[in-house]
Structures are given as structure tokens and as C-alpha cells.
Amino acid sequence: MGWTYNTDADAPTIGHQITGVAIALTILSLITVCLRTYVRAFILKAIGFDDWVIILTWVAAAGFAVVTIVQTKWGLGLVDMEDFPSQNLHNFNILQYIGAPFYISSIFGFKLALLTSYLRFIPKGGYWYTTVGVIISCFMFHLSFLLVQLNLCQPVARQWDYSIPGTCLKGVPFYTSMASLTMVFDIIAMLLPFPVLLKSQIQTRKKVVLLGMFGFGLFITVIQIIRIQTVKRLENPIDSAPLILWSTVENNLGIIVTNVPTLAPLIKYFNERSRSGGTSSRTRGTGYPNEIGSRYALQTWRTGKSKGREKLDSMTDMDGGSVEGGVEGHASKGANNSTEFILDGCINKKTEVIISRE
Template sequence: MGWTFNTRDPDAPTIGPLITGVSAALTFVSLMTVCLRVYVRAAMIKAFGVDDYLILITWVCAAGFAVVTIVQTKWGLGLRNIDDLPPENIYNFGLIQYMGAPFYISSILGFKLALLFSYLRFIPKGIYRYMTIGVIVACCLFHLSFLIVQINLCQPIALQWDPTITEGSCIKGVPFYTSMASLTIVFDVIVMLTPFPVLVKSRIQNRKKLVLLGLFGLGLFITVIQIIRIQTVKQLANYLDSAPLILWSAVENNLGIIVANVPTLAPLVKYYNEKSTGGGSGLRSKKTGYASQDVGSRYAMRTWKSNRSKALELGSVHDATDGSFEGHVMKGNTSTEMILDHEGITKKVEVVITRN
């Protein structure tokens, strides 16, 4: 029995296994980054927010797209020759492809929103914050329009998967997909470049500034994927020509999730790096007497709050000043570095010296 159901030739050439392997592998890798992000945000710095919930929903959508894609390969996706596609497979092939579109569109919107809401954590009130909110609204409207048109591409709708329907009409696929892919590239670039003006103007060390710019700039790789997708769209002529397009779609949404997660993993990397080298300053644990890292205050991205008119660390459990120590996270605001304050850098360091 071959990879594809109902094929006359069990050895009919197909890239179905390749599509399955790439989709499954990337979905697993993106899941690992999501799990690490949840650990950092919820356990290490205790600052789980809207962007973190969004990335969880986004991964579910990406996983749904991967499942639909893998199932579709069993009904003919990936076959090299249109003559090898059994006529009885066309209905299920088209229906499953129709089901995959909402998962894909939701996932590419999700990782953009996760990035944009993460920017709101450190962008202070002002023109850049309003611009970021405007980009969020524009992204939602564009992807909602994309979804509505996609699921109503044909009238009647069932014409998209039922070959027995002979009456009706469809929007021409190639111009539509090319236009949507081009606009998606525009939004990808806007989303990835949104925090750059704020970071460039911030008064932090050049080395740290370059690292932050590089992390957010990773998203430009997604633009390259979109450009490749446009080339595959232009080649659409029959059912099977959608295989490269769907393959690159699976790469795009999972890569987007990974890129959105990478900047949030800095606390984990820095903590274990310092732990392995035995260096770094910190507070002494009440139990062991050894220095422990104030992970929440040192490594977390800062968030801007109106409460008490001050910037609080995302790692703070409460807006407290008692300085009590739990695990590796300080409750108090004992070490702050407000890198985006309009008045410049304000840094407070409290040194605790104990004698054995």
C-alpha cells in the first residue's frame, strides 16, 4: 500500500512523507519554545500576560494546520503527477484543504499579535505606543478580511471541494493569493520593525541594544518565506500544485511562533549561563547562604504601569517594597533599570552584605 489512499500505483511518486515530516518536526520545535516561554514567563519572572496567551492560541492553530496538512497528504497532497490522483479522492482533498485555511490565517495573525503585545510591555506612552496599537488593529482587520474572502472564495462555497457541482463561480486563485501574500509581507515587515525606533533611542549599552535589535530582527526571515510562497502561488494550475505552497505555509507559521518566543527566553539562557560558570552577583539564599540570581528583576523585559506612576519589572510578583526573597524572584523593586524613561536611565542597586 502506497502513501496515498486509493492510488492505482502504490509507488506513485509523492512528497507526502516530506510534507508530513517537516510539518510534524517544526510543530514540535515550536511547541518546545512555547513550553520554555511559559516556564520563563509564569515560573521564573511571574509575568504571564496577553502576549503569552496569544502565543498559546497561535500554537494550537499551527498544530491544527499541521494535522490537517498531514491528513491531506493521505488524500493526494504531494503527488507529483495529476494522473496519479484518484478521482474519488478529490472531494476529501478539497474539503480538507478548505478546513486548513482558517488554521493557517489564524496562526500567522497570532504570532504577529503576540509580538506586538510584547512590544507594549516596554514601549512607554506616546506616539510609538499609539502607532503600535494602530498596527494591531490594522493586522486584525487585514487577516479577518483575508479569512472572510478565503472561506467564500467560491459561490456556492461547496464548489471549492465538490467536483459534482457544475454551476457557480470562483474568484481567480492566483491573483487573490498573490495579493494576500504581498500584503502579508508588508505587515510582516511593519511588525518586525515597529520596536526599532524605540530601541534605537533607548539609552542602554550598545551591545545590549544590538542584541535586542537582532532578536526582533529575526522575524525578517519570515519575509523570505513569504517571498518563496509567492513564487509557489504563481505555479498553481491544478490540485496538486498547492503542495509547495502548503509546505511553506507550515514553515512560515511555526517559524513565526519560534521567532516570537526567542526574545522571551533570555532570562533562562542568562540564568543557566551564570549558574554554569558560577559567576554573577545576587542575593544570598536564606537556606544555603549562597548567592542566587534576582532573575525577575535583572533579566525580564520591563513593563510600564500607571500604578504609583513608576515602571515595574515584569518579574515582580507584587508592587511591594519589603524586599522579601522567594526562590529566584524578588518581590520588591530592589534593582531597576528603566531603559526607556524619557528622563534617561534610572538605576538603583541595593547591596546586602552578610557575615558568616
């Protein structure tokens, strides 16, 4: 027996390749989710709504990967339609139907996590309300996508059992239009923070890094263009293999791109330890992870009655650390306590120098 059930061992298939990609990318995205959760929950101690969203998004992406892998055993990935066993079609179509909600939820989830994270550093005003409007529009679109996808045929069971009389919408026009609108929301979600970052008063090098990280997400748009081309070639069940393969790449890459900007505190911590051999005076005598979180988290000054500050992980102080006093009474040479915060629509930098002597 070959990779696919009810086929010969020599039936050509890319099912094992689809399985390998799904497993590898799902594990990679899981690693970034775990690192993000560690930074937000244990270093910054400021886990928020967007962090819970990205966890649920990974669960949806993992569900889609599992369905995809099982589907390869029922015919997904076969190269020649003549090798597709007719007895596999029922299970193949059921898995196709089950996988759709996982996919739609995952591509919506990473955009929701990204958009809600912007609300951390965008000051309240017209641009803040624009971001909220984009979030609502994105939700409504993906909800409509899901509802139509689940009801393409009437009765619904006709989607996996062609023997049931009924009618179905034409799949290719529907998938093409949905993929095009998804691409539009991908671009909006990735480019939305650019105006705020370009006007911010942070170092040029840091600004370029942040813009580059968000800009890297535009690669997802390229994937959508590829998916649209694969949709146009859908003629039989096995033609969906490239579409599902690129869908797996898309949702996992979206999760990874969303998580990367939140890992800056962790990256900077290990970078400093590697430079100092792990015995930096900046970390000696301080409590990790609390001290690291306080030193590397971007702070947002809240307006109104609240006078507290909210830690932000998306954008961190990439250049300076801090020393809270000396170490056992020694002077802290060159130390600076650097905190960036957003106030009145711009990002400022406050530097406090503490000098002590024996």
C-alpha cells in the same frame, strides 16, 4: 499501497517529507511556547495577553499541521498529476478548505503577540498609538483574508465539490495579493520596535542582540516571497504542495521568533549556573524562580496614579545580576542590584550596591 490512498506503492510523492517538516517544526515551536510560558508564569509571574495569544497561535499552527499531514494521505505531495486518484479529490478539497482558517489564524496570531508585547516597553505617546493602529489594521486585514477565503465560491460547497453549479473567484490573483499584503505586515511587525530600541540608553552589545533577534524575523519575509512564487504556479491540486509546505514553515517560524526574546531570563540563569558550577552565591539562599524573575526582568515604571512597576520579559538585564543582602552575614563583593526601566520615553539603568559586614 503507497503513501497516498488509492495509489500504487511506487507513485512518487513528497508527502512523507511534508509530514516530517510539519511534525518537526510544530514540536520545536511547542518547546519555545512551553519555555516562554514557564518564564512568564513561573519566573516573572507576569503572564499577559500576548502570552495567551501565542498559546492559541500554536494551537492554530498545530491544527494546520494535522490537516496538512492528513491531506498528504489524500494526494498532497504527489509529483505527477496522472497519479492523483479522482476519488481522492473530494476529501482533498475539503481538507484544503479546513486548513485555511488554521493557517490564517496562526500567521495573524504571532504578529498580534509580537505587536502587543511592544506595548510593554513603548512609552505612551504617538508611537504607542501608532502601534495600536498597526494592531487594528493587521486584525482587519487578516479578518478580511479569512472571510474571503471561506467564501471564494458561491455556493461555498463548490470549493470542494466541483459538480455543484456556481461561480468562484480566481484563486491565483487572490492568493498573490494576500501573500503580498501579509509580507508587508510581517515587515512592519518586525521593524516596529527598531526606532525605540535605537534611541534607548542600553548597552550597545545588548542593543545589537535585541535588534538581531527582531531582525531575524525578516526571514519570514523571504518565505513569503517564496510562497508568492509557488502561488503563481498553481494549475492543479498537487501544485499546492510547495505552497502548503512553506506555509507550515512560516507560521511555526513566526511563533519561534516571537518567543525567543522572552527567554532571556532563563538563558541567563543557566549561563550563570554553568559558569559557577551551579553553586553561585547569587542563587544560593534565594528562591528560584522568584529571585531570578526579580533580577532579570525589565521593569517598566508606570505613570499616573499607579506607582507599581510591570515586569517585562522581552528585554532583560543581560549584564548584571543582584544580591539581596549577603549570604549568612558575609559581604557581597562585586554584587550589584541592577534594574532597567523605561521612564519618560527612554531606558535608564539604576544600580544599587549593598555592602554588609559581620
